[in-house]
Amino acid sequence: MSGDAANGQAVLDLSHLRGGEAPRNHDARTIAALTANPGCARRGVMDAAGVDKDAVARRLGFAAPFGQSQFAITRGNAFEAQVKADGCAELLALLRDRLGLEIPEVSYDDLESVGTESREVRHARTRHLMARALETGEGTLFDHPLLRLDIAGQRAYLEPDVIAFQLGGRFHVVEVKSFAVVDGQAEPEQVAAAARQSAVYVLALRELVADLGHDPERVSHEVFLVCPENFSNRPTATPLDVRPQLATVRRQLDRLTRADDIARQLPEGCTFALDENLPEAVRAVEARYAPECMASCEMALFCRDEARACGATGTLGRNVRDELGGVDSLVTALELARGVREPSEDMAETAEQLRLAARLRREALAAAPTPPAPARPAAAPLVGGQARSADVLERTA
Structure with missing residues (x-):
């Protein structure tokens, strides 16, 4: 423990999470970016521990796409x-x-x-x-x-x-x-x-x-x-x-969750050292990815890849994720919309809205006139190898 937090509680020393790496201190830019996504436990604990997120992202193969020249x-x-x-x-x-x-x-x-x-x-x-x-x-x-x-x-x-x-x-x-x-x-x-x-x-x-x-x-x-x-x-x-x-x-x-509360829930011995255990350590802390992260967080590319792999609703934007409430998976959202999944009590209202949106979409598509087929451009004369290839395709069709 070290120091006292503003609320009088002892503050947990998080320096061990860096795994011996040099600390990266906050600046106004990182704090402003952190407050833009306060629900992201991953960024919160890494920033509080002074982890160099740019070095972590590069080690993971997802170097940050921004920064001053x-x-x-x-x-x-x-x-x-x-x-x-x-x-x-x-x-x-x-x-x-x-x-x-x-x-x-x-x-x-x-x-x-x-x-x-x-x-x-x-x-x-x-x-x-x-x-x-x-x-x-x-x-x-x-x-x-x-x-x-x-x-x-x-x-x-x-x-x-x-x-x-x-x-x-x-x-x-x-x-x-x-x-x-x-x-x-x-x-x-x-x-x-x-x-x-x-x-x-x-x-x-x-x-x-x-x-x-x-x-x-x-x-x-x-x-x-x-x-x-x-x-x-x-x-x-x-x-x-x-x-x-x-x-x-x-x-x-x-609104930020206390970083030391998050750290206490990590597996024993977990650190963000730049070694072979880094991917597992990073995934041990929950992220809250949104497309806006691409402009302000060094971990954005890694978190986006992770969110896409699991079909997280956050990939569609923070507004969509917030509108869907506790539905974090795109698969779950589609199943609720189609009525093939029975919603839990806390998802009932969201499920009703999704089913209504799906019905309105079906009705709108059914009422829409069928667009005319685009005119096919005149075929250019085939010469040489093109003619032989076309002949082979026609005979094998």
């Missing part, structure tokens, strides 16, 4: 460094001039260079600076603070790009992204992803502020998104209200 990563790092150069001079100019914010005095604290070998040291330093800022109003910009968030009973460390303080006595998260804003518009999917990740940071910062004995609302729901403008490297800043995403993240995190 090295070029995109390098470009993003260069843009962030530009925005933060000289104590975030360019960022401050944006906040003052573009958004009209009054920031009369500036102090800058870089936490990335503090305690590089220990996340606890960096987190303690973050708490100290935040406590001082909350009490005295001192401090304007905090670069790479280290926050903590409880994920299914396990602590995750998060590192926002920047937190800005001294804006009406409230903290604001500043998120630096390398996707472009062209003529005032950015790709909606990229903005939505940035909003979800920022909401995770806001929630973690609010928990820190509350833990320090202050009103969590001192962390604003309005974040500042900084991106390149048009096709240049010139940054632009846009306020972003993340209240909808914040409510979703908070609700989904509350």
